[in-house]
Amino acid sequence: MSAEIVDGKKIAEKIRKNVAFEIQKLKLKYNIEPNITTIKIGNNPESNIYLKLRDTACEKVGIKPKNIELPESVSEEEIINLISRLNEDKKVHGILIQFPIPKHLSSDKLINTLNPKKDVEGLTPLNMGKTIVGDEYIVPCTPLAILKILEEEKIRLQGKDVVIINHSNIVGKPLTALFLNRNATVSVTHVFTKDLKKYTIGADILISASGIPKLINKEHIKPDAFVIDVGIIKTSDGVTGDVDFESVKNIAGKITPVPGGVGPVTVACSLVNMAKTFRNCMEK
Amino acid sequence: MSAEIVDGKKIAEKIRKNVAFEIQKLKLKYNIEPNITTIKIGNNPESNIYLKLRDTACEKVGIKPKNIELPESVSEEEIINLISRLNEDKKVHGILIQFPIPKHLSSDKLINTLNPKKDVEGLTPLNMGKTIVGDEYIVPCTPLAILKILEEEKIRLQGKDVVIINHSNIVGKPLTALFLNRNATVSVTHVFTKDLKKYTIGADILISASGIPKLINKEHIKPDAFVIDVGIIKTSDGVTGDVDFESVKNIAGKITPVPGGVGPVTVACSLVNMAKTFRNCMEK
Numbered sequence: 375m376s377a378e379i380v381d382g383k384k385i386a387e388k389i390r391k392n393v394a395f396e397i398q399k400l401k402l403k404y405n406i407e408p409n410i411t412t413i414k415i416g417n418n419p420e421s422n423i424y425l426k427l428r429d430t431a432c433e434k435v436g437i438k439p440k441n442i443e444l445p446e447s448v449s450e451e452e453i454i455n456l457i458s459r460l461n462e463d464k465k466v467h468g469i470l471i472q473f474p475i476p477k478h479l480s481s482d483k484l485i486n487t488l489n490p491k492k493d494v495e496g497l498t499p500l501n502m503g504k505t506i507v508g509d510e511y512i513v514p515c516t517p518l519a520i521l522k523i524l525e526e527e528k529i530r531l532q533g534k535d536v537v538i539i540n541h542s543n544i545v546g547k548p549l550t551a552l553f554l555n556r557n558a559t560v561s562v563t564h565v566f567t568k569d570l571k572k573y574t575i576g577a578d579i580l581i582s583a584s585g586i587p588k589l590i591n592k593e594h595i596k597p598d599a600f601v602i603d604v605g606i607i608k609t610s611d612g613v614t615g616d617v618d619f620e621s622v623k624n625i626a627g628k629i630t631p632v633p634g635g636v637g638p639v640t641v642a643c644s645l646v647n648m649a650k651t652f653r654n655c656m657e658k
Numbered sequence: 659m660s661a662e663i664v665d666g667k668k669i670a671e672k673i674r675k676n677v678a679f680e681i682q683k684l685k686l687k688y689n690i691e692p693n694i695t696t697i698k699i700g701n702n703p704e705s706n707i708y709l710k711l712r713d714t715a716c717e718k719v720g721i722k723p724k725n726i727e728l729p730e731s732v733s734e735e736e737i738i739n740l741i742s743r744l745n746e747d748k749k750v751h752g753i754l755i756q757f758p759i760p761k762h763l764s765s766d767k768l769i770n771t772l773n774p775k776k777d778v779e780g781l782t783p784l785n786m787g788k789t790i791v792g793d794e795y796i797v798p799c800t801p802l803a804i805l806k807i808l809e810e811e812k813i814r815l816q817g818k819d820v821v822i823i824n825h826s827n828i829v830g831k832p833l834t835a836l837f838l839n840r841n842a843t844v845s846v847t848h849v850f851t852k853d854l855k856k857y858t859i860g861a862d863i864l865i866s867a868s869g870i871p872k873l874i875n876k877e878h879i880k881p882d883a884f885v886i887d888v889g890i891i892k893t894s895d896g897v898t899g900d901v902d903f904e905s906v907k908n909i910a911g912k913i914t915p916v917p918g919g920v921g922p923v924t925v926a927c928s929l930v931n932m933a934k935t936f937r938n939c940m941e942k
Binding site: 482498499500501502503504506507508509532533535541543546547548550551554557558559560561562563564566567568572573576 | 766782783784785786787788790791792793816817819825827830831832834835838841842843844845846847848850851852856857860
């Protein structure tokens, strides 16, 4: 038995087509070009790669991306003033802050300054709260991508045993809510978990976003499990994920590869959210 | 070995003392009486009992409770207009909607109308979002009560295996976030869970809020586990919880009884939140 490999690029393309159609419709209706602005602070090489990919994806769906680049040394006050100006600017239809940000800045403070209507990544408390209570509107991109993959693969979530390795605000917590909203049973594990294998071995669906190369091998997997690998880690051997692909490929039922799995779908889901903030800003 | 029984009334009294001090301080500072208004719709006998308990507790800490009673047949529009008036009224320092509400009304719509500053139960998306991302301010009363009990019992949460039976917006979801914010490993189970025992048997801390009398017995419990019973169910034999107390009392390490466990602490936590909304309304 060999695991089916999920084609993230194909799913991403399908999502992009829908977004391109939506953007085209809004442009015609309002006769305006969407302006989605990304604030980039400092010079993180992984951010540069991601932004390049996203900018290309934006252009494919008719969004001209704008990036404001700030030096590593910028003060919190300056960024907060910038965000406030972008919040008020009627010509700006969406704002992203590119993470990670330098250590002297508080990501909470910056996120809390964002106008929820323009919050492309769905990270403001208001958008997060809506996701949690099941009124899902602007959902953070990585959790949304995982949901889209499961939908595309026609996985019924109700009653499934799901294990998530990650408890961050950006991935683990909103993802937990998305699964609970669909009546899955969810276990959330992380670096403080005493016995990870005890959890993973029971998972119908295992989502690993630890950032630890090859954390997950065949000993962690229930036969026929759906394994979703969110890790993207640069090693001397190239890019790898959380999952030891060779080890699990004969046990898992389905698996998302790295690269070419969750990554491209996450970029596509960022476009989905851009279309939503664009619509938010145009509709009263 | 016999489980230690947690004294919820004692914990509640300690919390009430702190709230009474806080309320007294705010009254002196602003020379004003707090006005916390509860909207009660229809005539639910369990709500009547709870409100009576809470009104008594309010008076003990210096809050004069106000209840607005509406008939079962009231329209959604009328209640939304009422909430909007209370939101604007500078003499009102906190608003609660007493659940359950009649079926023709949407609890989401009513909650979304509340001014987050006056949201005593912490259920608006903004307050919920803050709880989720770890910026805990007005936390829903039952999850807050569970946290207070664990704090009073000096339980270190980091790395603990926690199992919650409930995935509602009011209990399970915010409680999950509170535990994740403290680096516990959390499993969330519910009526759609395939094999409940598989989860509960591994729990260092088990929180049951199913509303099913005696769902949990000794077969579900790991020796020495902390069992928190959130159920309050009226049966022909009187009030009972989710947990078969006689069955588990020789296996669990600690257990909250019903009545006299989570219930009184939840009432006290409601007062904690009233003090917070009172402060919110007075401070600019």
